[in-house]
Amino acid sequence: MTAAIAHAPAAAAAVPKAQFDWRPLALLVGLIGLALPAIGAPSTWVTLTVAGLAMGLIIFVIASGLTLVFGLMDVLNFGHGVFIALGAFMATTVMAAMTPWAGDSGALQLLSVFCAMAVAMAVAGAVGWAFERVIVRPVYGLHLKQILITMGGMIVGEEIIKVIWGPLQIALPLPAVLAGTWLLGDASVEKYRVIAAGIGLLVFAALAFTLNRTKVGLLIRAGVQDREMVESLGYRIRRLFVGVFVAGSALAGLGGVLWGLYQQNVTPQIGAQVNVLIFIVIIIGGLGSTLGCFVGALLVGLMANYTGFLAPKVALFSNIGLMVAVLLWRPQGLYPVTNR
């Protein structure tokens, strides 16, 4: 087990290169391009596009773990929303405690936000571990029971949140350092949305690196396609699944913080509200596909913002319409996973 096989990759030059499928990305660019004439004012278009991308990237952070959980073990976790709500409520507690301490210092305000994110991820990850062990594990392979018990788990989780934080909406104001806008010509772009989009991109980059450049990532991608074969090669896919479930729950907790700050308030039902969007995203993207989840989330975020401005009455249904259109075009989703 020593030297690298330098000759092997070189030999591949003679082979026609596998084509990357650009069409879903072209659809994304096309949607952004078509929105400009429909909206008319470029400044409004810029504002809506940035808002849509930020919303999409937050949804991606939330949905990325769920799509891998489904891909790896065929587990339909309708309780994913509880981790979102948990993350958002943990943020209210941490930030309420740290805001007076942070005072007017921008750096300390940022530190309080990052502390809130770290605590939310840790708590959501820990609860995710218990959720998998107690609720999901007994129903492996039983889809109907998975749907029922994970939905039940979310209802119980929501009630526990009401017991701890109360049933009412709680404000989650942006710290002063993240509030306000930047002006791009005539367009105003909210600072927080740009930062949330940046965090979403960082998560995407970290996931892409892990999935494509590490052996654990290779195992996850292989397990999504054929978990029985991964086990036959000598790897314990259950352990991998628990790890992915915990990481997915932690990311949902992070997404909950981002979403709560995006809305500037949180309710115990926040998870259930976002659940609909994240299931649309993972279906549009192709079950188990991280890249599909990324493109699907951006499409959903942009569509919600554009239709919210252009035709508010149909905004609620726009993403259902988007899902139907995508599935008519690609029944397996934008980037279907082979073997599924």
Place this chain on the structure above:
Amino acid sequence: MSANLLELTGVHTHIGAYHILHGVDFAVPEGGLTMLLGRNGAGKSTTLRTIMGLWQASQGDLRFKGRSLKGLATPDIATQGIAYVPESMGIFGDLTVKENMVLAARLASHAGELDTGRLDWIFGLFPALKKFWLYPAGKLSGGQKQMLAVARAIVEPRALILIDEPSKGLAPSIIRNLIEAFGELKRQQTTILLVEQNFMMAKALGDTVAVMDNGRVVHRGAMAELAEDEGLQQRLLGLSLGAHQ
């Protein structure tokens, strides 16, 4: 050939309400190639899956190097040194050939840690894999996928390789290529249990044979004896080698 590497004794397997294996008995001698033959539905693939723990035996015992495999999970069985090439090949289509090989090499965390000498030997057996090293495995032809499936099983030394119908649906030239590759593995003293419907392949490669019918082993012996006895072939498999020549 010496002692038995794998021994199955009275193995029964149920899949849901169906009783598929009804007391399978046979052994795989170390260092040889054992053929597992039988008509469609005889229980050959179920036997391999039971050995791998993908379906658990409900009765009987399976012993590998003298230790029982019964009740062990599939990863534990694999890490004892058993490689498995399923009938479906189990290729990870979204991964490149290189990534498939890295995954199969449990000791390597990336391609740079693959055993160079062994990889060259594999490229000698299956040159197409070198050519398509960075290509998505899902885009390979059927024959190339089968080569990759076998290559994955031998990317690191394994004590026993279970291969399920590798010639299924392949062109004669690819089958000849596989026969040559398995012949080379035999020369390396690799122990192989090979399920096949292609009797010519079985005749060319097999040292010993077990023939299954209705979930039982109905014949055990030397492959050469079965290859010479057309009456036995007709009785056990419903064919004669003469008809295939």
